[in-house]
Amino acid sequence: MARHKLVNGLAVPFTPAEEAARDAEELAWANRHIPTPDEANQDAINAVLIQPGSVVRAIAEVQFAMIKGQIPVTPTITKQQYIDLLKARML
Secondary structure (H helix, E strand, O other): OOOEEEEOOEEEEOOHHHHHHHHHHHHHHHHOOOOOHHHHHHHHHHHHHOOOOOHHHHHHHHHHHHHHOOOOOOOOOOHHHHHHHHHHHHO
């Protein structure tokens, strides 16, 4: 079915160039990437993590350092020691 546009109230068929442009636009919409909720959440988390002085960033840095073994993890780490680590990362 041919596409039409309104010009001064009259239906005028698209030119071949307009048809091709519209086909390309429809193909782009059909092929667009719709992020999953996990991807959208990760984008939001990444936006917070890049902000210096962010509490979330400080927590993530401490936890990653613990995972990498850069900060020793012992069963006796106190809440205050954890808070002190976070404060040091936020400076």
